[in-house]
Amino acid sequence: ETGLDGWLRYAPLPASISWPSVPKHIVVLNTTKTSPVYTAGQELQRGIQNILGQSCHFSSGKPDESIIVGTLDAYVSTYGNISQSVDLKDEGFWLSTENNIVQIVGQNERGALYGAFEYLSMLAQANFSSVAYASNPDAPIRWVNQWDNLDGSIERGYGGASIFFSNGTIVNNLTRVAEYARLLASVGINAVVINNVNANASILSPQNIDGLGRIADTMRPYGVQVGLSLYFASPTSGVQGQANLTTFDPLDPQVITWWGNVTDQIYERVPDLAGYLVKASSEGQPGPITYNRTLAQGANLFAKALQPHGGRVLFRAFVYNQLNESDWKADRANAAVDFFKPLDGEFDENVVVQIKYGPIDFQVREPASPLFANLFHTNAAIELEVTQEYLGQQTHLVYLPPLWNTVLDFDMRIDNKTSLVRDIIAGRTFNRSLGGYAAVVNVGTNQTWLGSHLSMANCYAYGRLAWNPTEDTTKIHEDWSRLTFGLDQNVVDTITHMALESWPAYENYSGNLGIQTLTDILYTHFGPNPQSQDNNGWGQWTRADHTTMGMDRTVSNGTGYSGTYPPEVAAMYENIESTPDNLLLWFHHVNYTQKLKSGKTVIQHFYDAHYAGAETAQTFAQQWQTLAGKIDRQRFDEQLYQLRYQAGHSIVWRDAIVNFYHNISGIADESGRVGNHPHRIEAESMTLNGYIPYAVSPPETASDYY
Ligand code: BDP
Structure with a gap:
C-alpha cells in the first residue's frame, strides 16, 4: 500500500471476525x-x-x-x-x-x-x-490551511509539490484534490484555504478564479468549501485582468470598490466560497499599517466585501515587532496582545482572528497565547500546525495532539473563573457567533500526503479534535491506527505507544524547560542550531551566556509578558516557584545551577533530558520492527527508513545541544556522559568512498566534534 488512501482504506475485515447482518x-x-x-x-x-x-x-x-x-x-x-x-x-x-x-x-x-x-x-x-x-461539532470554523505557492512549491511542506498549483496556475487534473476533500470530510473539516498566507496577487486573475471554481466544484460533493489567502497590496500589483490602482489603503474608496469587484467575481464562479485568510503587516507582508490604518480596518475591508455573500475573514494575529535584541524589555511574544487587544470590538461580525497556539511560533512547547484571554468582543480561532515545521518535518515521529491539548485545555482564569481556551474559541465563554480551528496541513503530491505514514495521525486527530476537543487523544490514535494499519491489537498498541512517547522524546532532545525548540531559527527550522537562537533578528531568543539562560518575561524585572494573562495565571508565571518546570526558561532568566522542582539543576536537566530523549528515539525503529509481517511491505519499509533516520538524528540533536551548553557553561554532567556519545559512530571511523571532509555548520552537529 502506498498510503494514498490514508485512514479511508476500507480494508476487508479479517475472516476470523463474525458480524451481525447489516442492511442491504x-x-x-x-x-x-x-x-x-x-x-x-x-x-x-x-x-x-x-x-x-x-x-x-x-x-x-x-x-x-x-x-x-x-x-x-x-x-x-x-x-x-x-x-x-x-x-x-x-x-x-x-x-x-x-x-x-x-x-x-x-x-x-x-x-x-x-x-x-x-x-x-x-x-x-x-x-x-x-x-x-x-x-455535533464544537465549533463552526474547522478549516485547514495549505501554504501552497502558485509555482507548485509549498512553504514548509514536506510531502512533495502542490496538489492544487503548478506553473502559476491551477492544475488540470484534480483527482488528488477530490481525494484530499474526501479525507478531510471524513473527519469533519469544512473548508480548505488553498494558497500560502504569503500570498501572490495573481491568484485573482480571471483565469485563476476559474481554476478556483474547478477546485470548488471538485470539493463541493464532500462538503468542503474553498478559501483564499489574499495579498494585501493586490490592487497595486497589476493583476492580469483586474484594474491597477496606485494605492492599497484599506480606507480608500477605490480600494474598497476594487475588493468588492474582485469578491463579486469570485462569488460568481464560487457561490459558496468560505472566505479569505489574510496575513497582513507581518514578516514583510504589506498591510493596513503601511497606511497607518489599524489591523481592524484592514480586516474589515475584506469583511465588508464578503458580507453580502456570507463569507468570513480569518485574519491572522501573527503580527510582531519588538526585535531589538539589545533591549531586554523587547519581546516578540508581547506583540499580538499589543496589536490586537486595543482593537477588541472593532472587528466586523464575520471576522475571526486566527491565533497561533503560542505567542511565538509553533515551538515544541509554548504557553497558551495570552491573546485568547484578551479578546472579549472578537471572534477567535486557534491556529495549529499539522506540518511539522519545527518538529522534525515528518522525518521525526511526533504525535502532536498532546502538545495541542496543553493549549486547548489551558485555563485562563478570566475573572477568576474557569475559562478554557477550547471554550473561548468555540465562542462559549464570550458568547461569540463564530470561532474554532485552523491547522496548517501542507499535504503534497507524495502518495503518503505528508511525507510520512505515521504523520497522518496528526491530520486525522486534528479533525477529530476540532469536532470534539474533549476526545481522548490516545483513543483517537488507536482509531487511526486500526483504520490505517488494521485491527491486530499488537499493531494498534505498539504504534500508539510509540506515538505517545514521541512528543515528550522530541521535546527532550530538542529544547527543554520552555526554552524553545533550539533548532535552526534562521531559515530551515530543521536540526539543532542552539547558537542561532541568539543574535538573530527574529525575536526568538534564549539569552544564553556563560552562567545564565532563559527569557525574563516577568512584570517585575522582565518584558512584562506574564502580565498579559489574567491575574491568577499572571501570578503563577510571575514567580519562579509557581512556574511549572516545563516553562521555566520561557518566563525566567536563571543560572544554569537553578534548582528545578524535580531537584535537578537546569543544566543537569538539559543533559539528562537529551540523553533520555535520544534513548527513546532509538527504540522507535525497534518497536516498529516487531510489527514485521503485520504491516504491508511498502509502508513498513518506508516508515522503518524514517525511524532509523530519526534514531540517528536524535543523536545529532543530543550531542549538539549537550556539547553547546557544556561548552558555554563549563559545568560537567554529573553522569560523565558528555563526549562519550553513546550509540554514535563517527564518520572518521568508517570507510567511505566518494566523501570529502566538510566544515559543517553549526560545528556541534559535525562528526567527531567535541
Ligand atoms: C513561520 C514560517 C513561515 C510562515 C510564518 C507564518 O516559518 O514560513 O510564513 O510562520 O505563519 O513559522 O506566517
Missing part, C-alpha cells in the same frame, strides 16, 4: 450528484462492499432493513419524525443502528456525510454495537 439497501434522500448526501450514499456502498464484502443496492421508500441517509428535513418529510428527540446543531448528525435500520440524519447535507463516515469508521473497526446518538 441504501436509501439516499438526495440524488443530486454534487450533494454531500449523494456522496454519502456512494461512500456507504463502496465502504460496505470493501469492508464486509457485501453489495448494497440503492432503493427508495421502505425504511425497514435499510441504511437511510439524508438531512433531517428530508427525513421528516419522507418518514415523519425520528422516534427519539434529536438535538442537532449546525452540521451535526444523528446516527442510529437500532433494529436493523441505520439512520444517518444530518442537520444539513454535510452533517449527513459526516454521519456516513462515522458509521463506516465503526464498520472498518469491526464495531457493530447498537448505537443511537447525536454528534
Whole structure:
C-alpha cells in the first residue's frame, strides 16, 4: 500500500471476525450528484462492499432493513419524525443502528456525510454495537490551511509539490484534490484555504478564479468549501485582468470598490466560497499599517466585501515587532496582545482572528497565547500546525495532539473563573457567533500526503479534535491506527505507544524547560542550531551566556509578558516557584545551577533530558520492527527508513545541544556522559568512498566534534 488512501482504506475485515447482518439497501434522500448526501450514499456502498464484502443496492421508500441517509428535513418529510428527540446543531448528525435500520440524519447535507463516515469508521473497526446518538461539532470554523505557492512549491511542506498549483496556475487534473476533500470530510473539516498566507496577487486573475471554481466544484460533493489567502497590496500589483490602482489603503474608496469587484467575481464562479485568510503587516507582508490604518480596518475591508455573500475573514494575529535584541524589555511574544487587544470590538461580525497556539511560533512547547484571554468582543480561532515545521518535518515521529491539548485545555482564569481556551474559541465563554480551528496541513503530491505514514495521525486527530476537543487523544490514535494499519491489537498498541512517547522524546532532545525548540531559527527550522537562537533578528531568543539562560518575561524585572494573562495565571508565571518546570526558561532568566522542582539543576536537566530523549528515539525503529509481517511491505519499509533516520538524528540533536551548553557553561554532567556519545559512530571511523571532509555548520552537529 502506498498510503494514498490514508485512514479511508476500507480494508476487508479479517475472516476470523463474525458480524451481525447489516442492511442491504441504501436509501439516499438526495440524488443530486454534487450533494454531500449523494456522496454519502456512494461512500456507504463502496465502504460496505470493501469492508464486509457485501453489495448494497440503492432503493427508495421502505425504511425497514435499510441504511437511510439524508438531512433531517428530508427525513421528516419522507418518514415523519425520528422516534427519539434529536438535538442537532449546525452540521451535526444523528446516527442510529437500532433494529436493523441505520439512520444517518444530518442537520444539513454535510452533517449527513459526516454521519456516513462515522458509521463506516465503526464498520472498518469491526464495531457493530447498537448505537443511537447525536454528534455535533464544537465549533463552526474547522478549516485547514495549505501554504501552497502558485509555482507548485509549498512553504514548509514536506510531502512533495502542490496538489492544487503548478506553473502559476491551477492544475488540470484534480483527482488528488477530490481525494484530499474526501479525507478531510471524513473527519469533519469544512473548508480548505488553498494558497500560502504569503500570498501572490495573481491568484485573482480571471483565469485563476476559474481554476478556483474547478477546485470548488471538485470539493463541493464532500462538503468542503474553498478559501483564499489574499495579498494585501493586490490592487497595486497589476493583476492580469483586474484594474491597477496606485494605492492599497484599506480606507480608500477605490480600494474598497476594487475588493468588492474582485469578491463579486469570485462569488460568481464560487457561490459558496468560505472566505479569505489574510496575513497582513507581518514578516514583510504589506498591510493596513503601511497606511497607518489599524489591523481592524484592514480586516474589515475584506469583511465588508464578503458580507453580502456570507463569507468570513480569518485574519491572522501573527503580527510582531519588538526585535531589538539589545533591549531586554523587547519581546516578540508581547506583540499580538499589543496589536490586537486595543482593537477588541472593532472587528466586523464575520471576522475571526486566527491565533497561533503560542505567542511565538509553533515551538515544541509554548504557553497558551495570552491573546485568547484578551479578546472579549472578537471572534477567535486557534491556529495549529499539522506540518511539522519545527518538529522534525515528518522525518521525526511526533504525535502532536498532546502538545495541542496543553493549549486547548489551558485555563485562563478570566475573572477568576474557569475559562478554557477550547471554550473561548468555540465562542462559549464570550458568547461569540463564530470561532474554532485552523491547522496548517501542507499535504503534497507524495502518495503518503505528508511525507510520512505515521504523520497522518496528526491530520486525522486534528479533525477529530476540532469536532470534539474533549476526545481522548490516545483513543483517537488507536482509531487511526486500526483504520490505517488494521485491527491486530499488537499493531494498534505498539504504534500508539510509540506515538505517545514521541512528543515528550522530541521535546527532550530538542529544547527543554520552555526554552524553545533550539533548532535552526534562521531559515530551515530543521536540526539543532542552539547558537542561532541568539543574535538573530527574529525575536526568538534564549539569552544564553556563560552562567545564565532563559527569557525574563516577568512584570517585575522582565518584558512584562506574564502580565498579559489574567491575574491568577499572571501570578503563577510571575514567580519562579509557581512556574511549572516545563516553562521555566520561557518566563525566567536563571543560572544554569537553578534548582528545578524535580531537584535537578537546569543544566543537569538539559543533559539528562537529551540523553533520555535520544534513548527513546532509538527504540522507535525497534518497536516498529516487531510489527514485521503485520504491516504491508511498502509502508513498513518506508516508515522503518524514517525511524532509523530519526534514531540517528536524535543523536545529532543530543550531542549538539549537550556539547553547546557544556561548552558555554563549563559545568560537567554529573553522569560523565558528555563526549562519550553513546550509540554514535563517527564518520572518521568508517570507510567511505566518494566523501570529502566538510566544515559543517553549526560545528556541534559535525562528526567527531567535541
Ligand atoms: C513561520 C514560517 C513561515 C510562515 C510564518 C507564518 O516559518 O514560513 O510564513 O510562520 O505563519 O513559522 O506566517
